[in-house]
Amino acid sequence: MTQHLTVVEHPLIQHKLTIMRDQATSTAVFRQLLREISQLLAYEITRDLPLTTTRIDTPIQPMDAPKLAGRKLALISILRAGNGLLDGMLELIPSARVGFVGLYRDEETLEPVEYYFKVPDLMSERVVIAVDPMLATGNSSAAAIQKLKDAGARDIRFLCLLAAPEGVERMKQAHPDVPIVTAALDERLNEKGYIVPGLGDAGDRMFGTK
Numbered sequence: 001m002t003q004h005l006t007v008v009e010h011p012l013i014q015h016k017l018t019i020m021r022d023q024a025t026s027t028a029v030f031r032q033l034l035r036e037i038s039q040l041l042a043y044e045i046t047r048d049l050p051l052t053t054t055r056i057d058t059p060i061q062p063m064d065a066p067k068l069a070g071r072k073l074a075l076i077s078i079l080r081a082g083n084g085l086l087d088g089m090l091e092l093i094p095s096a097r098v099g100f101v102g103l104y105r106d107e108e109t110l111e112p113v114e115y116y117f118k119v120p121d122l123m124s125e126r127v128v129i130a131v132d133p134m135l136a137t138g139n140s141s142a143a144a145i146q147k148l149k150d151a152g153a154r155d156i157r158f159l160c161l162l163a164a165p166e167g168v169e170r171m172k173q174a175h176p177d178v179p180i181v182t183a184a185l186d187e188r189l190n191e192k193g194y195i196v197p198g199l200g201d202a203g204d205r206m207f208g209t210k
C-alpha cells in the first residue's frame with residue numbers, strides 16, 4: 001500500500017457505521033456491525049496482497065490459478081477493543097496467524113506500558129495487520145507498532161474503525177511507513193481524549209461494560 005491514510009467510503013460501511021455511532025444501538029447489534037465492517041475493511045487493506053499461481057485441474061481442464069503468495073498473514077489485536085475487529089477478519093482470512101499486544105497508560109508518566117505481548121514467529125516475512133477500532137491520540141497505536149517492529153515486522157498496516165486527525169498525524173510522524181485504513185476520519189479529540197463525534201468507548205460498547 002502506498003497511501004498513508006485510506007478512508008473507505010463504501011455505502012455499506014457508512015450505513016453500518018451510522019448505526020454503530022447511535023447511542024441507542026444495543027451491544028449485540030454494535031458487535032455484529034463491527035464484525036461486518038471489519039470484513040469490508042479487511043477486503044480493502046488486503047487488496048494489494050501478492051499472488052502467485054498454482055497448477056490445478058478444473059473439471060474442464062488444467063489451469064494455473066491465482067493464490068496468495070508468501071507466509072500467512074499476521075493479524076495483531078491491540079487489546080482489548082482490537083478483539084472486536086479480529087473475529088470478523090478471521091472469518092475472512094481463516095489461515096491468518098494471530099497476535100496480541102496489551103498496553104495500559106501509566107497515569108503518572110502518561111506513557112503506554114506493555115502488559116502483554118505475544119505474536120507469531122517469522123514476523124519479518126509476514127504482512128502484519130494491526131487492528132484497533134479507535135485511532136484517538138495515536139499514542140498506544142504508535143507504541144504497539146513499535147513493539148511489532150522490534151519483533152521484526154517490516155510490512156505493517158493499521159486497520160481501525162474511526163480515526164481522529166491527531167492520531168493520524170501522530171502515526172504519520174512515528175511510522176510513516178505504516179498505511180492506515182479506516183471507515184471514517186472524524187473531526188477531533190475532546191478534552192478527555194474521545195473522538196468527536198465518535199461513538200464513545202468502543203470497548204465498553206462492544207463488551208457491554210461501563
Ligand code: URA
Nearest residue numbers: 134136194195201202
Ligand atoms: N477510545 C475509544 O474507545 N473511544 C474514543 O473515542 C477514543 C479512544
